[in-house]
Amino acid sequence: MSNRVINLLVPIISIILGLIVGAIVMLFSGYNPVEGYIALWNGIFGDTYAIGETIRQISPYILAGLAVAFAFRTGLFNIGVEGQLIVGWFAAAYVGSAFTMPMYIHLPLSLLAAAVAGALWGLIPGLLKAKFRVHEVIVTIMMNYIALHVVNALIKTVSGGGFKTDKIQPTASLRSDFLSNLTDYSTLHYGIFVALSMVIVMWFILEKTKTGFELKSVGFNENASQYAGMNVNKNIVLSMVISGAFAGLGGAMEALGTFGNMTSRGGFTGIGFDGIAVALLGANTPLGVIFGASLFGSLKYGANNMPNAANIPLEIVSIVIALIIFFVASGYIIRVALQRMNKKKEAK
Known part of the structure:
Protein backbone atom coordinates (compact mmCIF):
# COMPACT_ATOMS: atom_id res chain seq x y z
CA MET A 1 0.00 0.00 0.00
CA SER A 2 1.63 3.26 -1.12
CA ASN A 3 1.68 6.51 0.89
CA ARG A 4 -0.64 8.04 -1.69
CA VAL A 5 -3.25 5.34 -1.04
CA ILE A 6 -2.85 5.79 2.73
CA ASN A 7 -3.30 9.57 2.35
CA LEU A 8 -6.53 8.90 0.45
CA LEU A 9 -7.82 6.31 2.93
CA VAL A 10 -7.23 8.34 6.10
CA PRO A 11 -9.92 11.03 5.50
CA ILE A 12 -12.37 8.48 4.08
CA ILE A 13 -12.02 6.22 7.13
CA SER A 14 -12.27 9.28 9.42
CA ILE A 15 -15.59 10.28 7.85
CA ILE A 16 -16.98 6.73 7.96
CA LEU A 17 -16.01 6.30 11.62
CA GLY A 18 -17.59 9.66 12.47
CA LEU A 19 -20.84 8.67 10.74
CA ILE A 20 -20.89 5.23 12.44
CA VAL A 21 -20.32 6.62 15.94
CA GLY A 22 -22.82 9.40 15.16
CA ALA A 23 -25.38 6.72 14.27
CA ILE A 24 -24.70 4.94 17.57
CA VAL A 25 -25.23 8.21 19.47
CA MET A 26 -28.54 8.76 17.66
CA LEU A 27 -29.61 5.16 18.36
CA PHE A 28 -28.86 5.37 22.09
CA SER A 29 -30.61 8.74 22.26
CA GLY A 30 -33.80 7.16 20.92
CA TYR A 31 -33.62 8.45 17.34
CA ASN A 32 -33.51 6.58 14.06
CA PRO A 33 -30.05 7.05 12.48
CA VAL A 34 -31.27 5.88 9.07
CA GLU A 35 -33.97 8.56 9.03
CA GLY A 36 -31.43 11.06 10.35
CA TYR A 37 -28.92 10.44 7.58
CA ILE A 38 -31.63 10.39 4.92
CA ALA A 39 -32.72 13.80 6.20
CA LEU A 40 -29.08 14.95 6.09
CA TRP A 41 -28.72 13.73 2.49
CA ASN A 42 -31.95 15.44 1.44
CA GLY A 43 -30.83 18.62 3.19
CA ILE A 44 -27.73 18.63 1.00
CA PHE A 45 -28.94 17.19 -2.32
CA GLY A 46 -32.73 17.06 -1.95
CA ASP A 47 -33.45 19.70 -4.61
CA THR A 48 -31.75 22.44 -6.60
CA TYR A 49 -32.37 24.99 -3.84
CA ALA A 50 -30.59 22.79 -1.27
CA ILE A 51 -27.67 22.23 -3.67
CA GLY A 52 -27.36 25.99 -4.25
CA GLU A 53 -27.37 26.74 -0.52
CA THR A 54 -24.84 23.97 0.12
CA ILE A 55 -22.42 25.35 -2.50
CA ARG A 56 -22.89 28.84 -1.07
CA GLN A 57 -21.99 27.49 2.39
CA ILE A 58 -18.84 25.86 1.01
CA SER A 59 -17.30 29.16 -0.24
CA PRO A 60 -16.09 30.60 3.11
CA TYR A 61 -14.98 27.14 4.25
CA ILE A 62 -12.65 26.85 1.26
CA LEU A 63 -11.01 30.16 2.13
CA ALA A 64 -10.79 29.39 5.86
CA GLY A 65 -9.27 26.00 5.00
CA LEU A 66 -6.74 27.63 2.64
CA ALA A 67 -5.74 30.08 5.39
CA VAL A 68 -5.04 27.29 7.87
CA ALA A 69 -3.42 25.01 5.26
CA PHE A 70 -1.09 27.75 3.97
CA ALA A 71 0.22 28.44 7.46
CA PHE A 72 0.59 24.68 8.13
CA ARG A 73 2.59 24.19 4.94
CA THR A 74 4.99 26.89 6.07
CA GLY A 75 5.44 25.51 9.59
CA LEU A 76 2.96 27.76 11.42
CA PHE A 77 -0.30 27.01 13.21
CA ASN A 78 -2.74 29.86 12.54
CA ILE A 79 -5.57 29.54 15.08
CA GLY A 80 -6.53 33.15 14.35
CA VAL A 81 -8.40 32.49 11.09
CA GLU A 82 -11.69 33.19 12.88
CA GLY A 83 -10.59 36.68 13.92
CA GLN A 84 -9.04 37.41 10.52
CA LEU A 85 -12.29 36.33 8.86
CA ILE A 86 -14.33 38.63 11.13
CA VAL A 87 -12.21 41.72 10.40
CA GLY A 88 -12.31 40.87 6.69
CA TRP A 89 -16.11 40.61 6.90
CA PHE A 90 -16.33 44.06 8.46
CA ALA A 91 -13.89 45.67 6.01
CA ALA A 92 -15.80 44.31 3.01
CA ALA A 93 -19.17 45.33 4.49
CA TYR A 94 -17.93 48.85 5.26
CA VAL A 95 -16.27 49.51 1.90
CA GLY A 96 -19.22 47.92 0.12
CA SER A 97 -21.74 50.19 1.86
CA ALA A 98 -19.88 53.46 2.46
CA PHE A 99 -18.76 54.24 -1.09
CA THR A 100 -20.45 54.66 -4.46
CA MET A 101 -18.49 53.82 -7.59
CA PRO A 102 -18.68 51.63 -10.70
CA MET A 103 -18.93 47.89 -10.10
CA TYR A 104 -15.64 47.07 -11.84
CA ILE A 105 -13.91 49.18 -9.18
CA HIS A 106 -16.22 48.77 -6.19
CA LEU A 107 -16.38 44.96 -6.03
CA PRO A 108 -12.60 44.36 -6.42
CA LEU A 109 -11.94 47.15 -3.90
CA SER A 110 -14.29 45.57 -1.35
CA LEU A 111 -12.63 42.19 -1.82
CA LEU A 112 -9.21 43.81 -1.53
CA ALA A 113 -10.25 45.60 1.68
CA ALA A 114 -11.23 42.26 3.21
CA ALA A 115 -7.94 40.63 2.16
CA VAL A 116 -5.90 43.57 3.52
CA ALA A 117 -7.80 43.58 6.83
CA GLY A 118 -7.22 39.85 7.29
CA ALA A 119 -3.56 40.25 6.27
CA LEU A 120 -3.01 43.03 8.82
CA TRP A 121 -4.61 40.89 11.52
CA GLY A 122 -2.19 38.11 10.56
CA LEU A 123 0.75 40.52 10.47
CA ILE A 124 0.72 41.10 14.25
CA PRO A 125 1.26 37.45 15.32
CA GLY A 126 3.69 37.07 12.42
CA LEU A 127 5.85 39.95 13.68
CA LEU A 128 5.71 38.73 17.28
CA LYS A 129 6.75 35.25 16.17
CA ALA A 130 9.56 36.52 13.94
CA LYS A 131 11.00 39.18 16.26
CA PHE A 132 10.36 37.83 19.77
CA ARG A 133 9.61 34.13 19.16
CA VAL A 134 6.18 34.48 20.80
CA HIS A 135 4.23 31.33 19.91
CA GLU A 136 1.71 32.06 17.15
CA VAL A 137 -0.95 29.77 18.68
CA ILE A 138 -1.22 31.88 21.84
CA VAL A 139 -1.21 35.21 20.00
CA THR A 140 -3.71 34.18 17.32
CA ILE A 141 -6.16 32.78 19.91
CA MET A 142 -6.08 36.12 21.75
CA MET A 143 -6.41 38.03 18.48
CA ASN A 144 -9.70 36.22 17.81
CA TYR A 145 -11.30 37.80 20.88
CA ILE A 146 -9.81 41.20 20.12
CA ALA A 147 -11.21 41.00 16.58
CA LEU A 148 -14.69 40.07 17.81
CA HIS A 149 -14.98 42.97 20.26
CA VAL A 150 -13.19 45.56 18.12
CA VAL A 151 -15.48 44.79 15.17
CA ASN A 152 -18.58 44.98 17.38
CA ALA A 153 -17.42 48.42 18.55
CA LEU A 154 -16.73 49.52 14.96
CA ILE A 155 -20.19 48.38 13.84
CA LYS A 156 -21.73 50.46 16.61
CA THR A 157 -19.62 53.45 15.56
CA VAL A 158 -20.30 53.35 11.80
CA SER A 159 -24.02 52.64 12.28
CA GLY A 160 -24.53 55.52 14.70
CA GLY A 161 -25.16 53.31 17.71
CA GLY A 162 -26.94 50.50 15.85
CA PHE A 163 -26.10 46.82 15.75
CA LYS A 164 -25.47 46.32 12.02
CA THR A 165 -23.79 48.04 9.11
CA ASP A 166 -25.74 49.47 6.18
CA LYS A 167 -26.55 47.16 3.29
CA ILE A 168 -23.80 47.07 0.69
CA GLN A 169 -24.27 48.86 -2.61
CA PRO A 170 -25.36 46.66 -5.56
CA THR A 171 -22.04 47.56 -7.23
CA ALA A 172 -20.15 45.69 -4.46
CA SER A 173 -22.38 42.63 -4.40
CA LEU A 174 -21.40 39.08 -5.32
CA ARG A 175 -25.09 38.16 -5.66
CA SER A 176 -26.10 36.61 -8.96
CA ASP A 177 -29.60 36.50 -10.42
CA PHE A 178 -28.40 33.86 -12.89
CA LEU A 179 -27.07 31.50 -10.19
CA SER A 180 -30.04 32.20 -7.96
CA ASN A 181 -32.57 31.40 -10.69
CA LEU A 182 -30.57 28.32 -11.67
CA THR A 183 -30.89 26.97 -8.11
CA ASP A 184 -34.56 27.80 -7.45
CA TYR A 185 -33.87 31.24 -5.91
CA SER A 186 -31.18 30.14 -3.45
CA THR A 187 -28.58 32.59 -2.11
CA LEU A 188 -25.81 31.07 -4.23
CA HIS A 189 -23.45 33.81 -5.42
CA TYR A 190 -20.23 34.33 -7.37
CA GLY A 191 -18.16 33.88 -4.21
CA ILE A 192 -17.61 30.21 -5.04
CA PHE A 193 -15.57 31.29 -8.08
CA VAL A 194 -13.52 33.68 -5.94
CA ALA A 195 -12.83 30.83 -3.51
CA LEU A 196 -11.83 28.41 -6.27
CA SER A 197 -9.54 31.00 -7.83
CA MET A 198 -7.78 31.36 -4.47
CA VAL A 199 -7.16 27.59 -4.49
CA ILE A 200 -5.22 28.11 -7.73
CA VAL A 201 -3.40 31.12 -6.22
CA MET A 202 -2.25 29.08 -3.21
CA TRP A 203 -1.08 26.22 -5.43
CA PHE A 204 0.81 28.65 -7.68
CA ILE A 205 2.52 30.43 -4.78
CA LEU A 206 3.65 27.23 -3.06
CA GLU A 207 4.56 25.13 -6.08
CA LYS A 208 5.63 27.55 -8.81
CA THR A 209 7.39 30.46 -7.13
CA ASN A 221 13.70 23.51 8.91
CA GLU A 222 14.39 27.09 10.02
CA ASN A 223 18.09 26.51 10.79
CA ALA A 224 18.85 24.87 7.44
CA SER A 225 16.95 27.62 5.61
CA GLN A 226 18.91 30.32 7.43
CA TYR A 227 22.17 28.53 6.64
CA ALA A 228 21.12 28.47 2.96
CA GLY A 229 20.80 32.26 3.02
CA MET A 230 17.01 32.60 3.36
CA ASN A 231 15.49 35.36 5.47
CA VAL A 232 13.61 33.26 8.05
CA ASN A 233 11.93 36.18 9.86
CA LYS A 234 10.66 37.72 6.62
CA ASN A 235 9.17 34.40 5.53
CA ILE A 236 7.42 33.84 8.88
CA VAL A 237 5.76 37.26 8.62
CA LEU A 238 4.88 36.76 4.94
CA SER A 239 3.30 33.38 5.68
CA MET A 240 0.99 34.82 8.34
CA VAL A 241 0.10 37.79 6.12
CA ILE A 242 -0.90 35.59 3.16
CA SER A 243 -2.78 33.21 5.47
CA GLY A 244 -4.65 36.18 6.96
CA ALA A 245 -5.52 37.49 3.48
CA PHE A 246 -7.19 34.17 2.59
CA ALA A 247 -9.16 34.31 5.85
CA GLY A 248 -10.21 37.92 5.24
CA LEU A 249 -11.59 36.94 1.84
CA GLY A 250 -13.62 34.26 3.62
CA GLY A 251 -15.30 37.08 5.53
CA ALA A 252 -15.93 38.92 2.26
CA MET A 253 -17.99 35.94 1.04
CA GLU A 254 -20.43 36.56 3.89
CA ALA A 255 -20.42 40.35 3.62
CA LEU A 256 -20.70 40.72 -0.15
CA GLY A 257 -22.55 37.52 -0.98
CA THR A 258 -24.62 35.80 1.68
CA PHE A 259 -25.76 38.58 4.03
CA GLY A 260 -24.95 41.89 2.35
CA ASN A 261 -23.97 43.51 5.66
CA MET A 262 -22.56 42.67 9.09
CA THR A 263 -24.39 42.41 12.39
CA SER A 264 -22.86 42.71 15.87
CA ARG A 265 -21.94 39.24 17.04
CA GLY A 266 -22.37 37.71 20.47
CA GLY A 267 -19.91 34.98 19.54
CA PHE A 268 -17.73 33.56 16.82
CA THR A 269 -18.94 32.37 13.42
CA GLY A 270 -17.17 29.01 13.82
CA ILE A 271 -16.05 29.03 10.19
CA GLY A 272 -12.45 29.91 11.06
CA PHE A 273 -12.21 27.13 13.65
CA ASP A 274 -13.79 24.61 11.26
CA GLY A 275 -11.11 25.69 8.79
CA ILE A 276 -8.60 23.77 10.93
CA ALA A 277 -10.51 20.52 10.38
CA VAL A 278 -11.00 21.38 6.69
CA ALA A 279 -7.23 21.78 6.27
CA LEU A 280 -6.50 18.57 8.20
CA LEU A 281 -9.01 16.62 6.15
CA GLY A 282 -7.49 18.02 2.96
CA ALA A 283 -3.94 17.11 4.06
CA ASN A 284 -3.07 20.84 3.81
CA THR A 285 -3.15 20.73 0.01
CA PRO A 286 -5.14 23.19 -2.13
CA LEU A 287 -7.12 20.45 -3.87
CA GLY A 288 -7.70 18.61 -0.59
CA VAL A 289 -9.11 21.78 0.97
CA ILE A 290 -11.87 21.80 -1.69
CA PHE A 291 -12.95 18.32 -0.61
CA GLY A 292 -12.68 19.15 3.09
CA ALA A 293 -14.69 22.34 2.66
CA SER A 294 -17.30 20.48 0.62
CA LEU A 295 -17.76 18.01 3.49
CA PHE A 296 -18.10 20.66 6.19
CA GLY A 297 -20.21 23.03 4.13
CA SER A 298 -22.53 20.15 3.27
CA LEU A 299 -22.77 18.98 6.90
CA LYS A 300 -23.43 22.48 8.22
CA TYR A 301 -26.24 23.19 5.79
CA GLY A 302 -27.67 19.69 5.40
CA ALA A 303 -27.84 19.18 9.18
CA ASN A 304 -30.49 21.93 9.38
CA ASN A 305 -32.92 19.50 7.76
CA MET A 306 -32.46 16.79 10.42
CA PRO A 307 -34.62 18.42 13.15
CA ASN A 308 -37.45 19.08 10.67
CA ALA A 309 -37.44 15.83 8.70
CA ALA A 310 -36.35 13.33 11.36
CA ASN A 311 -37.19 15.16 14.63
CA ILE A 312 -33.57 14.90 15.72
CA PRO A 313 -32.69 17.84 18.01
CA LEU A 314 -29.92 20.24 17.01
CA GLU A 315 -27.82 19.13 20.00
CA ILE A 316 -27.59 15.58 18.58
CA VAL A 317 -26.84 17.00 15.13
CA SER A 318 -23.98 19.05 16.63
CA ILE A 319 -22.62 15.92 18.34
CA VAL A 320 -22.62 14.04 15.01
CA ILE A 321 -20.72 16.87 13.28
CA ALA A 322 -18.30 17.11 16.22
CA LEU A 323 -17.64 13.36 16.06
CA ILE A 324 -16.71 13.60 12.40
CA ILE A 325 -14.36 16.49 13.22
CA PHE A 326 -12.90 14.43 16.09
CA PHE A 327 -12.08 11.48 13.84
CA VAL A 328 -10.67 13.80 11.19
CA ALA A 329 -8.41 15.36 13.83
CA SER A 330 -7.44 11.83 14.93
CA GLY A 331 -6.29 11.02 11.40
CA TYR A 332 -2.72 10.52 12.62
CA ILE A 333 -3.81 7.48 14.67
CA ILE A 334 -5.62 6.03 11.65
CA ARG A 335 -2.53 6.67 9.51
CA VAL A 336 -0.27 4.84 11.99
CA ALA A 337 -2.72 1.90 12.11
CA LEU A 338 -2.80 1.64 8.30
CA GLN A 339 1.00 1.83 8.09
CA ARG A 340 1.36 -0.97 10.66
CA MET A 341 -1.13 -3.13 8.77
CA ASN A 342 0.82 -2.43 5.60
CA LYS A 343 4.11 -3.47 7.21
CA LYS A 344 2.57 -6.71 8.51
CA LYS A 345 1.31 -7.52 4.99
CA GLU A 346 4.75 -6.86 3.52
CA ALA A 347 6.41 -9.01 6.23
CA LYS A 348 4.17 -11.94 5.34
Missing part, protein backbone atom coordinates in the same frame (compact mmCIF):
# COMPACT_ATOMS: atom_id res chain seq x y z
CA LYS A 210 10.71 31.03 -5.39
CA THR A 211 8.83 32.63 -2.50
CA GLY A 212 6.74 29.49 -2.06
CA PHE A 213 9.86 27.32 -2.03
CA GLU A 214 11.41 29.51 0.67
CA LEU A 215 8.21 29.51 2.73
CA LYS A 216 8.04 25.70 2.67
CA SER A 217 11.77 25.41 3.41
CA VAL A 218 11.47 27.63 6.47
CA GLY A 219 8.52 25.51 7.59
CA PHE A 220 10.51 22.28 7.24
